[in-house]
Amino acid sequence: MLQRLHEKQVIDALTRQAGVVLLGPRQVGKTTLALDLAETRDAVYLDMERRADRQILQEPDLYLDEQMGRLVIIDEVQLMPDLFGALRGQIDRRRRAGHRTGQFLLLGSAATTLLQQTAESLAGRVSYQELTPFMVPEIDAGDMTSLWLRGGFPDSFLAASDADSLRWREDFIRTYLERDIPAFGLRIPAEALRRFWTMLAHGQGGLLNAAKLAGNLGVSGQTVARYLDLLVDLLLVRRLQPWHANAGKRLVKSPKVYIRDAGLTHALLGIETTENLLGHPVVGGSWEGFCIENLITAAPQGTEASFYRSSAGAEIDLLLKLPDGTLWAIEVKRTTTPKVTRGFHIAADDLAADRRILVYAGPREVPGQGGVRAMPLAAAIAALSG
Template sequence: MARKLIDGLSKPAIYYDLELVEDFETLSQNATWVLENSIDKTIVIDEVQRYLPLFPQLRALIDRKREAGRFILLGSASPDFLQKSSESLAGRIAYHELSPILKSEAESAFIPQPTHWHRGGFPDALLAPDSGYWYQWQQNFIKTYVEQDLSAMGISTTIPLLNNFLRMISHLHGSLLNYSTLSNSLGMANATVKRYVEILEQAYLIRRLEPWFVNVSKRIVKSPKIYIRDSGNLHFLSNIRHYEDLITHPIAGASWEGYVIEQVIPLLDPAIRPYFYRTSNGAEMDLVLVDGITPVVSIEIKLSLAPALKRGSTESVADLKTKNNYVVTPNGGNVAVRPQWVHCNIHELIGHLRTLKLIAE
């Protein structure tokens, strides 16, 4: 994508990949000289986390010529990378998270929703010629992450235990995150489990969705919910090889919930924050979109084709006071099921959110 981007620039560009020995040596030995002599070019540095001492040198070069987009830095979001870049380039850097391919993007390539839901949004997995190839790709991806990337990010444990850790999280997908349960099941210290969860979140493998507190007088659930962000990763960890197996699997409902959430959140305007809502008396909402301190949209996610609302949903809306409320199912239909409630699918939901100006343009 970076190469495609620089092909369209109006000025020359240079691309360095720090996984290549020659590029690494060029920048590690002569970075200041090399980059100073390219002051009028756009410089793309891939796998930049492999040479963190570069950041202080970039700061000096940026200050000599302040121009947006002079440097495009690509790399994994390791804790060291984020810390060094924020310390050295404070006020000089903007971060952009590149999510897996979204349903709205897959539609333009005529990839059907069942395929996208089952396979997830990583390009090679999504475009696999068959389920066997998809499964092998997922296996290689998880193996690479477990054995290389995650250990480099600060997870120092045995590979079998880390594999068990990921599979435990897949079983908790869509549930409240209980660190003690994970700790006891894996025989790990509570503090270690918390740190590992934070690293997995920073690596964009999982999402912790925080609860919204609308009324302090109510007994509000305080724990976040945990999701594996890519549905393909989730289905591999759950050993679901085919879409036909997914729709009859016990995890199908939770998988659909996480899938819908991941199609919405990356599109939101940065000012809009996502939460869930749950109280001890049964009020519950899968996704609540909040503008500042005001809930503006409530979203109930159902795999069932019947858009019937439960008491917990109506009680949540009474608490949240949202006027725009949606039940999202695979088929949808944009049908009003009761006042201020619309039954829709993901595509229709995104259209409503765009009309409400909650989607970043």
């Protein structure tokens, strides 16, 4: 079993707060991580997809009062929104009894929905953590191409073959569309949402053109916005916003859209092998999305991510504003030539970027022109997380 880097973050958060909300898409490993933690302490696990466990919490205070002092793990907690008010009272009672930290671990698969449910009830009482699919620092260095091809969902990445991995991802997509999304109470035609998701895969990393998507799907712009909001909410798609602080430039205002897991991008497009991927038109956008997702995940908590593109053609693939205020300008290219475009230099100068990095396919760190440093993805991740 691969060690999850997020596990230490969750443990640290439990030592500081009464509760932790662990967010992540289904099948990403939240339950496995939680059960691993449960083995190291006095804990109880409840799954809100199981009728018997839901019945246990029909009168939550009666049950939870008996568990005082134990870590209570509640899986798929967004399925019982009425529970959050009771959890607030439980946390406050436990604090008065001297149990101030490590009381609740709440697992959820829908980010915005869950955050809205907990924002008022548990404000100041819980820490929010996100569990992503496997990222580069969690695997062996020689497996990066496989991680890019298959994506980081554990069952996909660890499959016996590329064919088995692709079948798992195809089943995952089908199950999400036909069972999981309806389970959230959302009535969206599975076939229409799959077509939309596939269109995003074809345009991986492109600017959002809602009107074009709506025309191709035969739906309204509002419907496209609803579909996109849903996939973002389920932590399956990233909407990367444009940089907006430079009022003196005419900047692109549309966000860029990425399917967050590269393996899902490839499954939606029917790409099974590395050879298929390298010969596919999406290869550049796929690699860019893979790198950007890893870099954002590696950045310190509180980092603001965006991109920069002016009407004059100055462009930066990824801007990271770190909590200390430093600005990192990052270009991503699947090339062995450590050279960026003139537009990158112009944009980095406009923004007075503190660090200028080219993530490229070469094996070594090398200095470039204009203060740019070219480096492999793993080195860029190490620089951010160090």
